Amino acid sequence: MAPIVIGTRATPLARIQADLVARRLGALGVDTAIRAMSSQGDRSLGGSFAQAKGVFTGELTAALRDGSVDLVVHSLKDLPVDDEPDLVIAAVPERERPFDLLLFAPGLTTGREGRASEATPELASLLDAGEDAAGRSVAAAADAFAPLPPGARLGTSSPRRQAGALAIRPDLVCCAVRGSVGRRLEWLQSGAIDALLAAEAGVLRLARGGELEVPAAAIRSYRLDIRSWPCAPGQGALAVQILRGGRLDGHPAMAALDDAPSRAAAFAERSLLGRLGGGCLRPFGAWAEARAAGTEGAVLNEVHALIAADDWREPAGAGQAPRVVHAAASTEDGGVDLDVVAGRIERGLAKADAGLAAGTPSAGLPDLVVTSGPATVQRLTRRLDPAIQVAALPATTVEVFDTAWPADRIDLNRPRRQWPWLLVSSPTAARVIAKRALREPAWGRLPWCALGEGTARALLAAGVPPNLAARASGGREFARYAARVLDPHCPIFVPHSARGGASLVEALEATGRQVTAWPAYTVHPNDDLDWPQGWQAADARVLFTAPSAVSAFAASDLDWPGSCWAIGAATAAALRSAGAGNVKCAQEPTAAGIERLWLDEAGAQPKANRDPRENG
Secondary structure: OOOEEEEEEOOHHHHHHHHHHHHHHHHOOOOEEEEEEOOOHHHOOOOHHHHOOOOOOHHHHHHHHOOOOOEEEEEHHHOOOOOOOOEEEEEOOOOOOOOEEEEEOOOOEOOOOOEHHHHOOEHHHHHHOOOOOOHHHEEOHHHHHOOOOOOOEEEOOOHHHHHHHHHHOOOOEEEOOOOOHHHHHHHHHHOOOOEEEEEHHHHHHHHHOOOOOOOHHHOEEEEEOOOOOOOOOOOOOEEEEEEOOOOOOOOHHHHHHOOHHHHHHHHHHHHHHHHHOOOOOOOEEEEEEEEEOHHHOEEEEEEEEEEEOOOOHHHHHOOOOOOEEEEEEEOOOOOOOHHHHHHHHHHHHHHHHHOOOOOOOOOOOOOEEEOOOHHHHHHHHHHOOOOOOEEEOOOEEEEEOOOOOOHHHOOOOOOHHHOOEEEEOOHHHHHHHHHHHHHOHHHHOOOEEEEOHHHHHHHHHOOOOOOEEEOOOOHHHHHHHHHHHOOOOOOEEEEEEOOOOHHHHHHHHHOOOOEEEEEEEEEEEOOOOOOOOOOOHHHOEEEEOOHHHHHHHHHOOOOOOOEEEEEOHHHHHHHHHHOOOOEEEEOOOOHHHHHHHHHHHHOOOOOOOOOOOOOO
């Protein structure tokens, strides 16, 4: 018999997983050969493109269908839930640890216990410990996230992990870091992100195979408790997929590879997701445990599931905790009924929807007026005391230019570390770019970097969390950030407002960076800008969010408010230049900075019972 050709992705982890299957087949007396290939997902580093379904499996299944390979080895969690009639998962070998790891950047100063290096176990010792390790190595999710400082940047591209983390810590900024496990660990070590969520199975297999690209002793980590933080369906399990009716269909080696409890548990997790209607992009986690049952194969004895509401990005983008529902079931005899578990989840989601407060608009002049839209109002409403009324008075409208973007200048024929980056410089730019990427997928293949926390949240709300988020309030700060975390040969694309962007581009070019910039939109004064009935300018406190809002207000001939607040020094300078009085500037462009400004002026105390880690 000719050797069995095993298809796999070309990444180090995928090669290790294919080697595991090849060695098992070799022990059964079956000759094999491995063919590695690049998947569509491996050729993308970020943006909206990476949200597509099946980007890591399409090339492999195509090779299976055309006969180039006899079987393919997948991470089971990467496979779409829907069955493909001509393909079959012939074997699920014994499952590796299904846990997620929360890894901390070296030297990270935490909000609770000093440095993370003093509070959490070394990754190396954690990997050496077994699944049942007790003590500090296993942590409930809420306890594991607690040490992170306010506004920490959390690396994960998984909607499940993003929604779950933000439900616990809505102040976190999610960064969809991509690439190999080793590359993501490098982002962590560089300080580009403060923490990273990763599947323990992948990290463990790389460590055992000698392919972990950073010293495991240099990183500290928690293993997240599987019951309070369920894994992705099938996480830790491999899927050996073959062509139905092909040369391996019914081959005894496939049955010998299969582990009945691992298959039963992983398939139950996937089946539960299927019952709820969704795929790997839905914010859903499930973990099941099965026991061997003789001729019956295996029986489920425990299931835990966690799901976020479909609209989870909307509150998360405003700095609010997404709604999540947890369901669990266990039994000593018989098996867990997945329909019952699915029903509990659906009822929980319906109950959460019914419990949403409608909100009542206030009469008369609010305590604080902002010149931008609802997202800013929501963030401030969450951050400030509930008694404080915040309202929007949009000063500008956005015109998006329907002109060609320079996609022809995107050069992906270069080392991945030198791929171009797309810089998203403001929340308005975030909304413009996210819509453009839907029309032109080339921009979705690039990694995106958000300038500031507000921009990162706007991208998350638009469904495209940034790959990185710079703590910077202007061009010079971002240029320093880029010099520290990006390869100097990475070009940067900057779509910006026609009314601004020059200083940002100049700062980047001054460092020798190749920059391609163009006006993608402009901001016009709101022709309908007016004080609503009952509002008196002299008594108003208005937060101006950008210099363009100042220009619009000045052009409206409205009386200046009695108190003018500014986000950023440029906005404050524009207010003074326009003749506004009583100008005050927030020290940082975040909801926390606005809160400090409020406390300074109003002489109030911080919101009662608010978690001090929150940074809105």
